[in-house]
Amino acid sequence: MAMTIHVDVVSAEKSIFSGLAEFVAAPGVMGELGIYPRHAPLITRIKSGAIRLKLPDQVEEEVFFVSGGMLEIQPGVVTVLADVAMRGHDIDEAKALEAKAAAEEAMRNKSSEIDYARAQAELAEAVAQIATIEKLRKKSH
Structure with a gap:
């Protein structure tokens, strides 16, 4: 064992x-x-x-x-x-892709440094969720 x-x-x-x-x-x-x-x-x-x-x-x-x-x-x-x-x-891929797109849009239209930092954090989390989904797909093939 x-x-x-x-x-x-x-x-x-x-x-x-x-x-x-x-x-x-x-x-x-x-x-x-x-x-x-x-x-x-x-x-x-x-x-x-x-x-x-x-x-x-x-x-x-x-x-x-x-x-x-x-x-x-x-x-x-x-x-x-x-x-x-x-x-x-349990990760919702569509929701993660939506969050990624929304964060990218917020980064393009930043109105302050705080908004930009929040958008960066949200983008990083969405990208990590999508990467986790991709790892799951690779191991199931």
Whole structure:
């Protein structure tokens, strides 16, 4: 049996996942993190993107979308505390594409730096959701 690590993915509203994984990939602010059991302790911020879990006895990876938050790694536990988290299959592609288009339009018609920064953040989140959907499509083919 492969070594595993306990993983909790929690959003501001609810627990999204709690269980064992053989490997975790997470979008850290400084780049993607690859986490195996007995990883050195670490706390870092996460950015919008996909959390991928390789579960024991399962060929397909579980994919979750997260936006903002913190990642804590202990040798036997990984905790993802995300501002927003959802299962990859629950992402509404049409809504993400609409949000991307609206954010791009807002960036073109900026009326202040605050509006521009908000539009940039919304654009980054929409692009990350679309990228998560694309990862799901690639793994199912």
